[in-house]
Amino acid sequence: MATLVSRSTRSGRAPGPSAGTIMSGVLRYALLIILGLLFLLPFYLIVRNGLAAEREITSPNWTFFPSTLHFENIQELLNDPEVPFIDGMINSTVIALLQTLGQILISALAGYGLARIPYRWANQVFFAILVTLMIPSAVIFVPTYVIVSYLGWVSTLQGLIVPGVFSGFTTFLFRQFFLGFPRDLEDAGRVDGLGYWGVFWRVVVPNSYGIIAALSVITFIASWNAFLWPLVVGQDASAWTVQVVLSNFLNAQVLNLHELFVGATIGILPLVIIFFILQRYIVEGYKQSGIKG
Amino acid sequence: MKSLTTTSAEMSASREEAQKSVKKVRRRSLNTVLIFWSFVGPLILGLIVFFYIPIIWSFVLSFAHARATITPAGWVGLANYRAMLNDHEFIKSLVTFTIFAAFIVPTTLACALGLALLVNSIKLAQGFFRSVFFLPTACSYVLASIVWKMSIFNGSAYGLANNVRYHLFGLDPIAWISSPNPPWYWLVLVTVRLWLQLGIYMIIFIAGLQEIPRELYEAALVDGARRGWQTFRNITFPLLRNASIAVLLLNVIAAFQAFDEFFNIMSGGNQILARPPLVYLYNIALSDQNYGYGSAGAIILTIIIVIFTLIQGRFLGFGRSD
Numbered sequence: 194m195a196t197l198v199s200r201s202t203r204s205g206r207a208p209g210p211s212a213g214t215i216m217s218g219v220l221r222y223a224l225l226i227i228l229g230l231l232f233l234l235p236f237y238l239i240v241r242n243g244l245a246a247e248r249e250i251t252s253p254n255w256t257f258f259p260s261t262l263h264f265e266n267i268q269e270l271l272n273d274p275e276v277p278f279i280d281g282m283i284n285s286t287v288i289a290l291l292q293t294l295g296q297i298l299i300s301a302l303a304g305y306g307l308a309r310i311p312y313r314w315a316n317q318v319f320f321a322i323l324v325t326l327m328i329p330s331a332v333i334f335v336p337t338y339v340i341v342s343y344l345g346w347v348s349t350l351q352g353l354i355v356p357g358v359f360s361g362f363t364t365f366l367f368r369q370f371f372l373g374f375p376r377d378l379e380d381a382g383r384v385d386g387l388g389y390w391g392v393f394w395r396v397v398v399p400n401s402y403g404i405i406a407a408l409s410v411i412t413f414i415a416s417w418n419a420f421l422w423p424l425v426v427g428q429d430a431s432a433w434t435v436q437v438v439l440s441n442f443l444n445a446q447v448l449n450l451h452e453l454f455v456g457a458t459i460g461i462l463p464l465v466i467i468f469f470i471l472q473r474y475i476v477e478g479y480k481q482s483g484i485k486g
Numbered sequence: 487m488k489s490l491t492t493t494s495a496e497m498s499a500s501r502e503e504a505q506k507s508v509k510k511v512r513r514r515s516l517n518t519v520l521i522f523w524s525f526v527g528p529l530i531l532g533l534i535v536f537f538y539i540p541i542i543w544s545f546v547l548s549f550a551h552a553r554a555t556i557t558p559a560g561w562v563g564l565a566n567y568r569a570m571l572n573d574h575e576f577i578k579s580l581v582t583f584t585i586f587a588a589f590i591v592p593t594t595l596a597c598a599l600g601l602a603l604l605v606n607s608i609k610l611a612q613g614f615f616r617s618v619f620f621l622p623t624a625c626s627y628v629l630a631s632i633v634w635k636m637s638i639f640n641g642s643a644y645g646l647a648n649n650v651r652y653h654l655f656g657l658d659p660i661a662w663i664s665s666p667n668p669p670w671y672w673l674v675l676v677t678v679r680l681w682l683q684l685g686i687y688m689i690i691f692i693a694g695l696q697e698i699p700r701e702l703y704e705a706a707l708v709d710g711a712r713r714g715w716q717t718f719r720n721i722t723f724p725l726l727r728n729a730s731i732a733v734l735l736l737n738v739i740a741a742f743q744a745f746d747e748f749f750n751i752m753s754g755g756n757q758i759l760a761r762p763p764l765v766y767l768y769n770i771a772l773s774d775q776n777y778g779y780g781s782a783g784a785i786i787l788t789i790i791i792v793i794f795t796l797i798q799g800r801f802l803g804f805g806r807s808d
Contacts, residue, residue, distance in 0.1 A: 221608055228601070229618040235633045235681065236621070238646070242637060253643040253652075299528045306525025312518055318526060325537050327795040328788055331743040331764060335771045335784040336540030339547065339556045359532030389521050418626035420746040421764070425772060436628040443632050444753045450636060457629045464624040472617060479623070479686050480693050 236461075243455035250450045266455040275445075277430050278456055281438035286463075288353050288423075288434060289416040295358035297409050301401075304367025305393055309379075319368075325361035331421055338425050348429040357416065363408055366481055370404050371397065403477070410471045411478035417464060435460045541788070544781040552778035566782035576783065579766040586762065587741045589676045594737050595730065598684050602691030603722075616692070620685035627682065627746030634678045635751045639663060639670075664756050671752065671759055678747050683740070687733045694729030698722065735798050742791060763787055 242250050244266060245259035270278055306312075307319050330337065337356055346352030374397060382396040398405070423434040433441070439460060442453050468475065548566050550558030570576050605615050622630070638646045639662035648659035662670045702721050711717055745764040752760050761769075767787070771780030 218608075221604060225604060225608070225615050228604075229615060232618055232622060232681065235625075235630065235638070238633050238637045239629065250637075251642070251644050253649070255644055255646065255649045299532065303526045303529035306522050310518060310522045310525060312522035313515075315522065318530065321530070322533065325533055327792050328537075328541075329739065329743050329791065331745065332787050332791055333537075333540060333544070333784055334764070335767060335777070335780045336544035337536060338771065339543055339777060339781070340536065340540045343556055355532075356536040359529055359536055361529075361533065361537075364529055389525070393525075414624060418628075420626065420628050420749075421768075424749075425768070436626055439632060440628050440750055443628075443635070443750060448636075453632060453636065457632050461625060461629055465621075468621060468624040472620070475623070476620065476689055479689050 239454055239457045239461065241454075242450060243458040245451060247449070247451050250454075263451070266451050267459070270452045270455050270459075273449075273452060276438060276442055276452070276456070277433060278435070278438055278459075280431060281433050281435040282459070284350070284353075284427075284433065285417055285435040285460075287350065289413050291354050292357045292416045293409050293413045295354070296360050296363055296412050297405060299358055300360055300363035300408075301367050301398070301405065302393075303364045304369075305371050305397060307364070307368045308371035308374075310389060322361045322364055326365065330356075334421055334425055337422075341426060347426055348432040349426075350432070352426045353423055353432065353434070357419075357422065360412075362482070363412065366408060367404070370401065374401070403474075404481070406471070407474040407478035407481060410467065410474045411482065413467070414464060414475070541785075544784055547778050548782040548785050550778050552776075552781075554775040556777055558778075562778070566779050567786070570779065570782045570786060575761070575766060576763070579761050579763045582760050583742060583744070583762050585672070586675065586744060586760075587738055589672060590679055590741055591734060591737045593676060593680060594683065594687055595733055597680060598687035598733060599691050599726070599730070601684060601688045602695060603718075605688065606692055606695045616688075619688055622682050623685045625682060627678075628750055630678050630682055631747050631750035634674055634747075635663060639674045663751060664759075666759055669759070671756070674751060675747060675760065678751070679744075683737075687737075690729055690733055691726065694726045695722070698725045738794070739791070742787075742794075 241257075241259060244262045244264065246261070246263055249256070249259045270276065303322075307315060307322075312318075341347060341352045341356060344352070346355070378396055378400065379392050382392040387395060418436065419434070420436045420440065423437050424440070427433050427437055435456075439453070439456055442456065547556070547558060549561055549563060550566075551560045551562050552558055601619055605612060605619070608615070640646070640648070641659065641661040641663060642648070643652065643659045645659065645662070647662065651657040652659065660670060662674050665671075698721065702725075703717055706717050706721060707713065711720065743764060744762045745768070748760060748762050748765050749768070757765070763783075764787075767780055767783045770776050770783060
């Protein structure tokens with residue numbers, strides 16, 4: 194009965210959205226626009242302060258738009274002998290690229306081996322990998338640092354890169370993906386005389402670009418933005434990443450705000466560009482993984 | 487019965503064949519072993535060197551005196567652990583983590599769900615707004631700390647928040663970060679993390695929302711449910727249970743590892759106001775070079791996180807086949 198009644202009242206309504214629906218729609222967009230501006234504000238502040246004169250950052254009569262843009266702030270930062278900014282950018286680029294490449298390659302291989310190769314102890318090996326998922330690498334930074342300093346890798350690129358390329362988590366995600374990979378495709382490759390390696394490189398990898406791109410891009414972002422490990426291992430200024438350079442600058446006694454902020458602007462630029470080009474994969478990567486830990 | 491009638495010649499022939507096939511199987515399985523390790527070997531080798539050995543080494547060091555050296559210099563038994571558990575600063579860092587989690591977890595859950603519902607409810611420009619809220623995930627904690635500390639929550643009159651307070655309400659500036667009472671620094675620390683991570687959790691919730699079949703809502707409306715609170719309470723929220731639990735657990739684990747924003751915002755003399763476990767451990771191990779004591783701390787934190795993970799596994803039915 195109730196069903197019938199509600200149906201008849203619904204059909205009795207005038208077609209088209211009611212005034213209430215329009216109102217709530219307008220309110221929703223208004224709220225979204227306000228929140229959106231709030232979320233974008235910090236980005237604006239980085240760029241605004243980076244291109245403003247020092248007195249326009251520290252004036253009590255703060256204005257939203259600086260009166261003139263000082264692009265020479267960039268030159269000033271790059272020429273500042275106290276701040277190894279260019280070295281930091283180079284270190285960050287090298288580390289993030291090699292760490293991403295290494296982690297994806299090693300994890301994809303291991304994930305495929307675990308998903309497909311019938312080995313007696315595969316389950317035990319998989320368990321040893323799962324154990325590593327319980328303990329985030331940040332929690333054991335002291336133990337890892339002890340080993341890295343034993344190897345003599347403090348303040349070296351290998352010390353910054355290598356411990357980060359072995360990820361049980363990325364391997365786990367690849368394994369899950371390969372378990373669902375269509376076997377027919379692999380069998381077709383096998384009929385053509387390919388072994389496991391051949392099938393992996395010629396059949397599986399070319400058909401897995403989506404997940405490879407998704408996990409690569411979130412690994413790259415995590416690597417570029419990493420702070421704790423680069424801080425611990427990069428003890429000489431020559432091994433600082435851009436995050437460590439900016440952190441040191443932030444905590445220095447003499448502060449030069451326009452220089453700090455122009456550094457921040459340049460430091461985030463690569464990621465903003467990547468974000469706009471590869472956003473689809475980033476969203477996919479985070480959906481798969483939750484959060485990189 | 488056939489075996490009884492087989493001649494010895496037949497028997498030896500079949501034995502030979504059997505041996506051959508055993509050899510073949512063995513060779514094939516040896517091949518499989520080699521191929522398996524050529525795929526999985528690099529990862530396992532790396533995990534042994536950079537995960538298992540460090541933990542064991544640290545475990546050993548935690549029973550030793552090791553200052554400015556990474557090899558044991560005299561055994562001290564459980565002294566490091568006893569000292570760490572009686573260390574007022576260490577206990578305080580665990581309290582700091584608890585307070586932080588109590589602030590950040592509920593606010594993240596509520597705000598991420600709210601954002602997801604809001605973004606999911608519109609048709610026009612949905613992708614645009616999703617990108618806007620997701621964009622901060624490209625930003626590092628260090629950069630966000632710079633903006634929060636030096637611009638938005640700068641304690642001088644020129645800080646943005648103080649500027650707004652003064653120009654809108656004529657109020658005096660607040661030392662957001664360095665005032666112990668009231669503890670405004672929590673507002674700084676919680677908002678910076680919210681800004682950075684809401685986008686990711688929003689995405690998880692939107693993915694959960696889009697998995698809810700439309701027919702459920704239609705059926706509920708047909709049954710006389712009103713759009714809004716009623717359908718949210720009875721359909722949306724129960725079906726987002728898994729997404730909510732995932733967001734909650736990820737959040738707690740991430741808060742436990744908090745380091746970057748505390749290190750950069752609460753630096754210098756403000757560190758004592760809010761120092762989470764990893765920052766304290768950093769001070770012991772890296773500044774004081776006390777690796778025995780630092781190792782004991784790392785092992786205690788590892789045990790805490792493992793217990794938490796196992797409880798959560800129980801909770802989520804980890805290992806249960808579904």
